[in-house]
Amino acid sequence: MKKIFLIGTLSAFIFGDELTEQTVDKHQYVVIGNFMFQDNKLPERMNWQSAIKYCNNLNYANYSDWRLPTRDEFKTAYNDGYRDKFKNGRDGWYWSSTVDEEDDSLSWRVSFFDGGDGMSLEQWYLYSVRCVR
Numbered sequence: 001m002k003k004i005f006l007i008g009t010l011s012a013f014i015f016g017d018e019l020t021e022q023t024v025d026k027h028q029y030v031v032i033g034n035f036m037f038q039d040n041k042l043p044e045r046m047n048w049q050s051a052i053k054y055c056n057n058l059n060y061a062n063y064s065d066w067r068l069p070t071r072d073e074f075k076t077a078y079n080d081g082y083r084d085k086f087k088n089g090r091d092g093w094y095w096s097s098t099v100d101e102e103d104d105s106l107s108w109r110v111s112f113f114d115g116g117d118g119m120s121l122e123q124w125y126l127y128s129v130r131c132v133r
Protein backbone atom coordinates (compact mmCIF):
# COMPACT_ATOMS: atom_id res chain seq x y z
CA MET A 1 0.00 0.00 0.00
CA LYS A 2 1.45 3.36 -0.98
CA LYS A 3 0.55 6.56 0.89
CA ILE A 4 1.67 9.98 -0.27
CA PHE A 5 1.17 13.14 1.77
CA LEU A 6 1.97 16.36 -0.07
CA ILE A 7 3.29 18.94 2.36
CA GLY A 8 3.61 21.84 -0.05
CA THR A 9 5.63 23.47 -2.76
CA LEU A 10 8.88 25.09 -1.67
CA SER A 11 9.69 27.57 -4.39
CA ALA A 12 12.55 29.17 -2.44
CA PHE A 13 14.03 25.83 -1.42
CA ILE A 14 17.59 25.31 -2.59
CA PHE A 15 16.76 22.07 -4.45
CA GLY A 16 13.36 23.29 -5.73
CA ASP A 17 10.50 20.86 -6.35
CA GLU A 18 8.31 19.57 -3.54
CA LEU A 19 8.63 18.28 -0.01
CA THR A 20 6.69 15.11 0.73
CA GLU A 21 6.43 12.54 3.48
CA GLN A 22 5.88 9.09 2.05
CA THR A 23 5.43 5.52 3.15
CA VAL A 24 6.06 2.53 0.89
CA ASP A 25 5.51 -0.93 2.34
CA LYS A 26 5.92 0.45 5.89
CA HIS A 27 9.19 2.18 4.94
CA GLN A 28 9.14 5.84 5.85
CA TYR A 29 11.13 8.50 4.04
CA VAL A 30 11.03 12.22 3.34
CA VAL A 31 11.55 13.59 -0.16
CA ILE A 32 13.05 17.07 -0.43
CA GLY A 33 13.57 18.18 -4.02
CA ASN A 34 15.51 15.41 -5.77
CA PHE A 35 16.60 13.72 -2.54
CA MET A 36 14.94 10.93 -0.56
CA PHE A 37 15.99 10.81 3.10
CA GLN A 38 15.56 7.66 5.17
CA ASP A 39 13.09 8.20 8.02
CA ASN A 40 12.87 4.96 9.96
CA LYS A 41 14.10 3.91 13.39
CA LEU A 42 17.74 4.93 13.34
CA PRO A 43 20.57 2.48 13.95
CA GLU A 44 22.84 2.83 16.97
CA ARG A 45 25.38 5.66 16.81
CA MET A 46 28.57 4.70 14.96
CA ASN A 47 31.89 6.05 13.72
CA TRP A 48 32.24 7.62 10.27
CA GLN A 49 33.63 4.55 8.48
CA SER A 50 30.75 2.43 9.80
CA ALA A 51 28.25 5.12 8.76
CA ILE A 52 29.57 5.10 5.18
CA LYS A 53 29.37 1.30 5.09
CA TYR A 54 25.87 1.25 6.64
CA CYS A 55 24.43 3.63 4.02
CA ASN A 56 26.23 2.00 1.09
CA ASN A 57 24.83 -1.41 2.12
CA LEU A 58 21.33 -0.20 3.00
CA ASN A 59 18.41 -1.79 1.15
CA TYR A 60 15.37 0.24 2.19
CA ALA A 61 11.99 1.17 0.62
CA ASN A 62 12.82 -0.98 -2.42
CA TYR A 63 16.05 0.97 -3.13
CA SER A 64 19.68 -0.04 -2.72
CA ASP A 65 21.47 3.14 -3.89
CA TRP A 66 21.60 4.87 -0.48
CA ARG A 67 24.61 6.90 0.67
CA LEU A 68 25.65 9.17 3.51
CA PRO A 69 24.48 12.74 2.70
CA THR A 70 26.91 15.57 2.16
CA ARG A 71 27.19 18.33 4.72
CA ASP A 72 25.18 20.73 2.52
CA GLU A 73 22.40 18.18 1.86
CA PHE A 74 22.10 17.52 5.58
CA LYS A 75 22.09 21.18 6.55
CA THR A 76 19.35 21.91 4.03
CA ALA A 77 17.23 18.97 5.19
CA TYR A 78 17.44 20.06 8.83
CA ASN A 79 16.88 23.77 8.44
CA ASP A 80 14.00 25.05 10.55
CA GLY A 81 10.75 23.95 8.97
CA TYR A 82 12.18 20.85 7.29
CA ARG A 83 13.57 18.86 10.20
CA ASP A 84 10.09 18.67 11.71
CA LYS A 85 8.91 16.58 8.74
CA PHE A 86 11.01 13.65 9.95
CA LYS A 87 9.07 11.31 12.24
CA ASN A 88 12.11 9.36 13.46
CA GLY A 89 15.35 10.78 14.72
CA ARG A 90 17.24 12.03 17.69
CA ASP A 91 18.78 15.30 18.72
CA GLY A 92 22.51 15.52 18.44
CA TRP A 93 25.12 15.05 15.77
CA TYR A 94 24.80 13.15 12.47
CA TRP A 95 27.67 12.16 10.20
CA SER A 96 27.93 13.63 6.71
CA SER A 97 30.05 12.25 3.87
CA THR A 98 31.99 15.53 3.55
CA VAL A 99 35.66 15.19 4.48
CA ASP A 100 37.83 18.15 5.51
CA GLU A 101 39.82 19.51 2.54
CA GLU A 102 43.07 19.74 4.52
CA ASP A 103 42.88 16.70 6.81
CA ASP A 104 41.11 13.59 5.52
CA SER A 105 40.92 12.12 9.03
CA LEU A 106 38.28 14.77 9.83
CA SER A 107 34.70 14.64 8.58
CA TRP A 108 31.86 17.11 8.93
CA ARG A 109 28.98 16.44 11.28
CA VAL A 110 25.64 18.25 11.35
CA SER A 111 23.33 18.86 14.32
CA PHE A 112 19.76 17.59 14.05
CA PHE A 113 18.77 20.07 16.76
CA ASP A 114 19.92 23.39 15.31
CA GLY A 115 21.54 22.75 11.90
CA GLY A 116 24.98 23.65 13.23
CA ASP A 117 28.03 21.77 12.01
CA GLY A 118 31.62 20.99 12.89
CA MET A 119 34.41 18.51 12.23
CA SER A 120 35.30 15.37 14.15
CA LEU A 121 37.90 12.63 13.96
CA GLU A 122 36.28 9.84 11.96
CA GLN A 123 37.45 6.88 14.02
CA TRP A 124 36.88 8.30 17.53
CA TYR A 125 33.38 9.72 17.67
CA LEU A 126 30.03 7.95 17.47
CA TYR A 127 27.21 9.92 15.87
CA SER A 128 23.80 9.18 14.39
CA VAL A 129 23.32 8.17 10.78
CA ARG A 130 20.60 9.00 8.26
CA CYS A 131 21.01 7.95 4.63
CA VAL A 132 19.93 9.67 1.41
CA ARG A 133 19.46 8.69 -2.21
